[in-house]
Structure formats: C-alpha cells, structure tokens
Amino acid sequence: MNDFPFDIVGFDLDGTLLDTHGDLADALNHAMAKAGRPPVPHAETRDLIGGGSKKMLGRALDLTGGRPSDAEFGRLHAALLDHYSRNIANHTKPFPGAVAALDALQERGVRLAVVTNKYERFAREVLGTLGLAERFFVILGGDTLGPERSKPSPDLLIEMTERGGSANCAYVGDTTYDTQAARAAGMPCVAVRFGFCDREPEQLGADALIDHFDDLIPALASLSR
Ligand SMILES: O=C(O)COP(=O)(O)O
Numbered sequence: 001m002n003d004f005p006f007d008i009v010g011f012d013l014d015g016t017l018l019d020t021h022g023d024l025a026d027a028l029n030h031a032m033a034k035a036g037r038p039p040v041p042h043a044e045t046r047d048l049i050g051g052g053s054k055k056m057l058g059r060a061l062d063l064t065g066g067r068p069s070d071a072e073f074g075r076l077h078a079a080l081l082d083h084y085s086r087n088i089a090n091h092t093k094p095f096p097g098a099v100a101a102l103d104a105l106q107e108r109g110v111r112l113a114v115v116t117n118k119y120e121r122f123a124r125e126v127l128g129t130l131g132l133a134e135r136f137f138v139i140l141g142g143d144t145l146g147p148e149r150s151k152p153s154p155d156l157l158i159e160m161t162e163r164g165g166s167a168n169c170a171y172v173g174d175t176t177y178d179t180q181a182a183r184a185a186g187m188p189c190v191a192v193r194f195g196f197c198d199r200e201p202e203q204l205g206a207d208a209l210i211d212h213f214d215d216l217i218p219a220l221a222s223l224s225r
C-alpha cells in the first residue's frame with residue numbers, strides 16, 4: 001500500500017529544479033549591453049532572479065543607474081527574451097539529486113507538476129531540451145493565467161490541484177513567491193536552501209527546508225496535511 005502523504009508534488013523551476021542562472025545571466029547581460037550598462041557577474045544574477053524576467057531586468061537596471069522609459073524598458077525586455085529563447089540551456093542543468101528525487105516520487109505513485117513564474121513556453125522548452133518535460137502532468141507558467149495571477153498569488157497552485165484532480169498536494173520552491181503562494185493555497189511547502197532564495201532560507205516561511213534533493217522524500221513524508 002502506498003502511504004506517501006501526497007498525490008501530487010509541484011515544483012518551482014528556476015532555483016529549485018533547475019540551476020538556470022547562467023543562461024538567465026547571459027540573456028540579462030545581452031539586454032544590459034543594449035542599455036549601455038555594465039554586465040552583471042553570473043553569480044550575482046542569482047540574487048536578481050524571482051518573480052519573472054521583468055523583475056530581474058528591473059532589479060539589474062536599478063542597480064546600474066535606474067530605470068529607463070517604459071518604451072526603452074520594453075525594448076530591453078524583448079531583447080532579453082529573444083536572447084533567452086535562442087540560448088535556453090547552454091549552462092542550465094538540474095540541481096544535484098533532482099532527477100533521482102523525481103524518480104523516487106514517481107516510484108511512489110506521486111504525480112509531478114511544474115509551477116513557475118517563467119513564461120510557460122520557456123519552461124516547456126528548457127524541460128524538453130533537458131529531457132524532463134514528459135514527467136510532468138502539467139507545466140504552468142507565469143503567463144498561463146495572466147501575470148497578475150502568477151506567484152505569490154495561489155492561483156497557479158489551485159490550477160495545478162484542479163488539473164490534477166486532487167487537493168492532496170505539496171509544493172517545492174526557493175523564494176517567498178513560492179512559500180506565499182503555497183500558504184495562500186493552503187498547501188504545505190518545502191524550500192530548498194541551495195536555490196536563488198530571496199531571503200535567508202529560515203525566513204522563507206517554508207514548512208520544511210532541505211539542503212539537498214536526497215532529503216526531499218523524508219521532508220515531504222514528515223509533513224502531514
Ligand atoms: O523566472 C523567475 O523569475 C522565477 O521563476 P521560478 O518561479 O521558476 O522561480
């Protein structure tokens with residue numbers, strides 16, 4: 001008998017399942033060059049990611065002289081997206097143990113979902129390139145329901161439960177966008193310490209914290225709804 005406590009486990013993408021910061025940094029710096037701004041070192045990009053690509057670009061511009069006009073911002077954002085779409089998995093790879101953890105959950109009969117603030121088409125493309133897309137019964141992005149319904153709104157997580165036909169779900173993320181969305185959806189949330197955490201991991205408001213994906217199954221098993 002399967003006594004695992006959840007039917008569905010949803011995953012955030014950037015900073016949780018996938019270390020995407022190198023390719024996001026290259027796309028960001030393509031836009032920064034167009035703006036005449038200095039590049040952001042790859043490692044520092046980790047602190048700028050969260051809430052979608054517009055927020056990442058805005059933070060980088062704020063740090064290097066401030067925001068341009070809305071029209072110029074739109075042009076820079078389009079350049080960032082164009083570069084990213086052509087270079088989506090040059091550096092990106094799953095975090096250590098992530099694929100084995102997905103295997104272990106699927107062996108327990110758990111269905112998997114991706115709920116990200118990344119545009120849905122980019123989430124599908126990067127997961128497809130890495131050979132992971134087929135594992136997920138649903139992939140929801142920051143534009144799937146419209147930007148105002150992206151995380152920290154609970155709406156994408158509620159959509160996941162509706163499409164999966166079960167409210168017995170947990171979520172795994174790396175930022176307050178994730179933990180706040182899960183809390184608002186009434187869903188237990190595990191946070192990873194190795195992601196692009198927007199504050200100290202202990203301050204994220206997660207129900208459990210993990211240092212490595214090897215710890216995910218026991219962390220989820222310890223959470224009861
Ligand atoms: O693209 C972002 O800014 C965040 O994406 P995530 O929701 O997968 O972390």
Ligand SMILES: [Mg+2]
Binds near residue numbers: 013015174175195
């Ligand atoms: Mg994330």
